[in-house]
Amino acid sequence: MSFIKARRLFQASLLLMSVLAVTACGFHLRQSAALPPTLQRIHLNVAGGGEFPRMLSRALETSGVTVEDDSGAGIAELRVPTATFGTDSLTNGGYVRITEYSVHYQVQFDVTGPDGKLLIPLQHINMSREYSYDATNTVGNASQVQEIQHSLNGDMVQAILFRLQAAGKHGLVAPASAASTH
DSSP states (O other): OOOHHHHHHHHHHHHHHHHHHHHHOOOOOOOOOOGGGSSSSEEEEEEOHHHHHHHHHHHHHHHOOOEESOOHHHHOOEHHHHHEEEEEEEOGGGGGGGEEEEEEEEEEEEOOOSOOOOEEEEEEEEEEEEEEEOOTOOOHHHHHHHHHHHHHHHHHHHHHHHHHHHHHTTTSSSOHHHHHHO
């Protein structure tokens, strides 16, 4: 066997082992959520502003949902009365310097169907991330907190979509035909 053939065989087997290792650890690409037909038109009622409502709206649209500007007949409503960040200190260094923090994110939401009936009662989701604080790099710390908040927003949007999808799969959200007959 020539050197070139042996090298190609080695590269191919290395690639195959890498793919098997990634799939064995449970890694999967994120997909859009398959939401039930009753949630195909939704009005978002999110307390506050910022990045979270935009990310949620974009993710719903990616999942095939029409996000309506106003509520009304035949339109479900996803209400988010709480979406708040908080920070706690975790450890103290010498001379009572705080060296680690935890960023907490709490979101509450519920869903009302197009017929005005409560489909998903108030849900509470809490997430957090920890980071180390460097007193000599305050600019870097602020950007680190912003990146953590951005990451938590993305994870929170996915968690909400997966709960909506699960509610549809487990019959908690009635199909569109059943919702229109009541």
